Amino acid sequence: MKPIIGVTVDKIRGDSYNYQKLNECNLKALTDSGAIPIMLPITGDDALIGDYLNIVDGLYFSGGNDIDPLTFGEDPIKEIGAIDYSRDEFEIKLFRKAASKNMPILGICRGAQVINAAAGGTLYQDIYAQKEGVNGHSPNFSSGGYAHHKVKIIKDSKLYNILQNDKLNINSFHHQAVKDVAEGYKVTAYAEDGIIEAIESVNHSFVIGVQWHPELMFERYSMFLKIFEALVNACLKKNIEK
Ligand SMILES: [Mn+2]
Numbered sequence: 001m002k003p004i005i006g007v008t009v010d011k012i013r014g015d016s017y018n019y020q021k022l023n024e025c026n027l028k029a030l031t032d033s034g035a036i037p038i039m040l041p042i043t044g045d046d047a048l049i050g051d052y053l054n055i056v057d058g059l060y061f062s063g064g065n066d067i068d069p070l071t072f073g074e075d076p077i078k079e080i081g082a083i084d085y086s087r088d089e090f091e092i093k094l095f096r097k098a099a100s101k102n103m104p105i106l107g108i109c110r111g112a113q114v115i116n117a118a119a120g121g122t123l124y125q126d127i128y129a130q131k132e133g134v135n136g137h138s139p140n141f142s143s144g145g146y147a148h149h150k151v152k153i154i155k156d157s158k159l160y161n162i163l164q165n166d167k168l169n170i171n172s173f174h175h176q177a178v179k180d181v182a183e184g185y186k187v188t189a190y191a192e193d194g195i196i197e198a199i200e201s202v203n204h205s206f207v208i209g210v211q212w213h214p215e216l217m218f219e220r221y222s223m224f225l226k227i228f229e230a231l232v233n234a235c236l237k238k239n240i241e242k
Contacts, residue, residue: 001239002034002035002036003034003035003036003057003058003232003235003236003239004035004036004037004038004055004056004057004058005030005035005036005037005038005056005057005058005059005060005231005232005235006037006038006040006052006053006055006056006058006059006060006094007022007026007027007030007037007038007039007040007059007060007062008040008042008059008060008061008062008064008087008090008091008094008111009021009022009039009040009041009042009062010022010062010064010065010084010087011042011084011086011087020039020041020042022039022062023062023063023215023216025144025215025216025219026060026062026108026215027039028215028219029214029215029218029225029228030060030228030231030232032218032225032228033225033228033229033231033232034229034232035058035228035231035232035235037060038055038056040052040056040094042084042086042087042090043090044086044089044090044093046093049090049093049094049097050097052094053094053097053098053101053103056103057103057104057235057238057239058103058104058105058106058206058231058232058234058235058238059094059095059098059103059104059105059106060105060106060107060108060111060231061091061095061105061106061107061108061110061111061112061114061115061209062108062110062111063108063109063110063111063173063213064084064087064109064110065081065082065083065084065087065110066080066081066082066083066110066125066176067083067088067110067113067114067117067123067176068083068085068088069123069125071088071092071117071118072117072121072122072123073122074122074125076125077125077126077129077130079125079126079128079129079175080125080126081175088114091114091118092114092117092118095114095115095118095119096118099118099119099201099204099207102204102205102238103238104205104206104207104231104234104235104238105204105206105207105208105231106206106208106209106210106227106228106230106231107208107209107210108209108210108212108213108214108215109173109174109210109211109212109213110174110176111209112178112198112199112209112210112211113176113177113178113209113211114209115182115185115199115207115209116178116181116182116185116199116209117182119182119183119184119185119201120182120183121178121179121180121181121182121183121185122178122179122180123176123177123178123179124176124177124178124179125176126175126176127174127175127176127177127195128175130179131193131194131195133193133194134193134195135149135191135192135193135195136148136149136172137149137172137173137174137175137177137191137195138172138173138174138175139172139173142171142173144171144173144213144216144217145171145216145217145219145220145221146171146220147169147170147171147217147221148169148170148171148172149169149170149172149191149192150167150168150169150170150191150192151167151168151169151170151189151190151191151197151198151212152166152167152189152190152192153165153166153167153168153188153189153198154166154186154187154188154189154190157186157188157198157200158188158200158206158208158230159188159189159198159200159208159210159227160188162226162227162230163223163226163227165223168189170197170212170214170217171212171213171216171217172191172211172212173213174211177195177196177197177211178196178199178209178211179196181196181199182199184201184202184203185199185200185201185202185207186199186200186202187199188200188208189210189211195211196211197210197211197212198210198211205234205237205238206230206231206234208227208230208231210227214227214228215228
């Protein structure tokens with residue numbers, strides 16, 4: 001049986017309706033890795049979140065907007081971007097409940113930030129305003145799949161074991177980033193300017209967050225599919241143990 005991966009979605013408002021949506025490359029990366037992805041509608045209902053977790057084998061926290069700084073105890077600075085409070089509330093509840101069950105979890109970009117904030121860490125609300133000497137992490141024009149900057153992968157990490165490479169060129173579409181890493185987590189990749197580009201849990205079997213977008217890169221650079229395959233394998237392993 002293929003593992004079922006619950007995928008978080010974005011909310012947009014247009015033509016007077018609200019839509020919940022996701023760039024299909026996220027779904028393609030998961031299906032190409034042997035998973036059945038299902039999109040999880042945003043909810044604050046704890047019982048429904050519990051129901052979601054009863055039908056999925058793993059979770060994928062997708063990219064998206066800024067995270068409410070009150071989540072990590074800060075007032076917003078003026079550089080903060082768009083916030084969807086309902087999505088933040090949902091994803092933080094979902095993450096905490098899933099992590100307490102040791103469910104395999106992958107977070108991409110905002111998803112990596114959600115993992116860190118939900119686990120008790122903090123974020124830069126805006127790296128350009130809050131950290132000196134920062135390089136470019138958010139090009140104005142890009143088709144997505146091309147590399148934008150370098151990262152160094154820390155060798156003693158699950159991420160290194162997955163990618164088998166300590167130097168990579170990756171894409172970058174973020175102005176927020178992990179600041180203080182949550183207790184029980186460690187940094188597994190840095191950009192040249194010191195910006196944290198990946199984290200993982202020390203205590204869980206598979207909780208990994210990456211700041212870049214492998215779902216936009218894997219069709220051009222197949223090695224990035226390994227990150228999704230690792231999530232799928234972690235789910236398969238967990239199901240065998242059950
Ligand atoms: Mn970056």
